[in-house]
Structures are given as C-alpha cells and as structure tokens.
Amino acid sequence: MYDITVIPGDGIGLEVMDATLHVLEALNIELNYIKAYAGNECFKRTGTTIPNDTIKLTRESDATLFGAVTTVPGQNSAIITLRKAMDLYVNIRPVKSREGVRSLFKDIDFVILRENTEGLYSGVEEYTEAGATALRVVTKKSSQRICKFAFEYAKKTKRHKVTAIHKANILKKTDGLFKDIFYDMAQQYPDIKAEDKYVDAAALFLITNPKEFDCIVTTNLFGDILSDEGAGLVGGLGLAPSANIGNDHGLFEPVHGSAPALTGMGIANPSAMILSAVMMLNYLKEFQEANKLEKSLEAVLREGKVVTPDLGGKSKTIEMALEVKRKLSKINLKKIIKNDD
Numbered sequence: 001m002y003d004i005t006v007i008p009g010d011g012i013g014l015e016v017m018d019a020t021l022h023v024l025e026a027l028n029i030e031l032n033y034i035k036a037y038a039g040n041e042c043f044k045r046t047g048t049t050i051p052n053d054t055i056k057l058t059r060e061s062d063a064t065l066f067g068a069v070t071t072v073p074g075q076n077s078a079i080i081t082l083r084k085a086m087d088l089y090v091n092i093r094p095v096k097s098r099e100g101v102r103s104l105f106k107d108i109d110f111v112i113l114r115e116n117t118e119g120l121y122s123g124v125e126e127y128t129e130a131g132a133t134a135l136r137v138v139t140k141k142s143s144q145r146i147c148k149f150a151f152e153y154a155k156k157t158k159r160h161k162v163t164a165i166h167k168a169n170i171l172k173k174t175d176g177l178f179k180d181i182f183y184d185m186a187q188q189y190p191d192i193k194a195e196d197k198y199v200d201a202a203a204l205f206l207i208t209n210p211k212e213f214d215c216i217v218t219t220n221l222f223g224d225i226l227s228d229e230g231a232g233l234v235g236g237l238g239l240a241p242s243a244n245i246g247n248d249h250g251l252f253e254p255v256h257g258s259a260p261a262l263t264g265m266g267i268a269n270p271s272a273m274i275l276s277a278v279m280m281l282n283y284l285k286e287f288q289e290a291n292k293l294e295k296s297l298e299a300v301l302r303e304g305k306v307v308t309p310d311l312g313g314k315s316k317t318i319e320m321a322l323e324v325k326r327k328l329s330k331i332n333l334k335k336i337i338k339n340d341d
Helices: 012-024 040-046 052-060 078-085 140-156 174-186 199-208 220-233 271-283 287-303 317-340
Strands: 002-009 031-035 063-068 090-096 109-115 125-127 132-134 161-166 193-198 215-218 241-245 250-254
Touching: 002 012, 002 052, 012 063, 012 271, 012 287, 012 317, 052 078, 063 271, 078 250, 090 140, 090 220, 090 271, 109 140, 109 220, 140 161, 140 174, 140 215, 161 174, 161 199, 161 220, 174 193, 193 199, 199 220, 215 220, 241 271, 250 271, 271 287, 271 317, 287 317
Parallel strands: 002 031, 002 063, 063 250, 109 215, 161 193, 161 215
Antiparallel strands: 090 109, 090 241, 125 132, 241 250
C-alpha cells in the first residue's frame, strides 16, 4: 500500500482530481489517500496559501498528487513554495502526440526537463525608485544536478540526444555558467549527443521542426514557457502532465491551471491529471499499472466517443474519466481470465 497526499487545490483542480481518483480505483494496487490543502480557498480559510501541515504530509507520503491552484495576489505561490520546501529540483514535462487528438504534428515525443528551484523564480524581488527588480539565481549545484538528471534520464529512457536551452549570448554569467556545466557533464555520457540552442531559436524550432528534439534541459522560466508551447503542439494543456522530482520525494500535477472560467461546468479535460498519475505510478515503480492506465486513456482518446469539448466531444469530465476506468477494468478482467485459464 502507498500513502498518497492529495492536494486538489482550486477550480478545475478539484474536478480533474476527483475524476482521476475514480479512475485509480480500477488499479491492481492499493493507494491510501491523505487529503491536504493549498491555494486560494485555503488562503481564505487559513490565511496562508500552503499550511505547514500540508508540507509535512507531502514529506511523509510516498508521493503527492496535486491538482491546480489559483494564484493569490501578493502571496507566495503554493506550488513554488512546495517545490522549494521539498527540494523538487527537476520538473519533467513530456510532450507527446496522441492518436485521435487533433494537433499540429503527428509522432511527436520529446521531454522538457526544467530546473525547478531557482532562476527567475527565486522569489527575490524588490521595489526600487525606478520600478522593481528580480534576482535571477543560477547556482553551480543546481545546474550540475539538473544536467546530470537530464543525461541519466536520457540514458534510462533510451533517448539519444540532450539539448540545453539558454540565452548565454546575453545572460553571459548566469546562462554562461549553465551552458559550461552542461558540456562538462556531457563528457561523462559520450554515447548521448549533446547540443545547445538559444531559447528564442528553440521557440522557433519547436514550431517549425519539433521532431528534432529528444530531451531538453533548461532553466526555470525558459522551461515553463517552452513546455506550454510544446503542449500547444500536441492538443493543448489538457493533455500536458508533469512530475516534480527530488532525491526523496515526487509530486505530480497537470501543467494547466485552475481555470476559474471553467469551474463548475464539469467539462475540464482530465487527461493531464490522469497522465500525471501515470507518471506517479512509474515513479513508484508500478510500471505495469502505469502502462495499463496510459493505454486505457489512449484508447478513449483514439475512439473519440467519450471525450470533453476541447477534444471535440460533448462529454463531461467525470464521464470521460469513467470511460477510462471501464477500459482499465476491462484490461484487468482479461488478465484475470487469462491467468485462470
């Protein structure tokens, strides 16, 4: 049995989380859910966007599922606070086209690995007489471990190329350091091709020739922006999952936000949340269950009969989730019958 901290958050975060938990009922493993709170509604009740109890629960659990939160003006971001508190230094964002989903390109399959704890998201800002300043923090330690993770990830997942994205021609010290550390690390992995691109050129190539990318490693802000661009290539944010990984903890969340305009309509696409749960299962080394869950979702997307409006259908969030659950239950039933034979 695994202890899973569940943080639904705000808006459609609650809806896609509820839908996903329904789907996970069909797994052949036992998950013990521990509910925790963060975000705007939490702030209204407690005066903080993320209580210490929530951070404590995430530290004590085997993994965390995080829905989406509404940003509270003038307050610390709940998810950024949690990433830093847990030292979740890498954000993994797969970009993969799915059969049955209308997208700009077919057969896209690359991943963006984003440094997750510093950069312009350091949170060090101040007002000045002229306006305001923000401190962009790029350290040797964080650059080394994200670059090492990228090459190890490429090796483990049988990817053949890692591309560092930066702006070292302008940000000569911060991105210059990141680029140098990337190539130093590349020497330890001679079987994996290493290259680098300026972030503006990379943004162009993602649109014109996305299949040239395999594994991208980059700093915090660039990774945040490019991963949303990547999601646009394969059907939108409703299909974009992510994992926040540290040495001891893993947190899994859809890339999309809380979408207040959609809240209560029951039409949010649950795919990104379900795919984030797939990433969680892989993190827990439940590879067979992860594969079955992903295949079940892919079958629903491919058929296109019970999908949400953003996917061209007319179904509700929970209806699509229950269809995925039916597919997953059928896979497990076939396995049981086969084993009985």
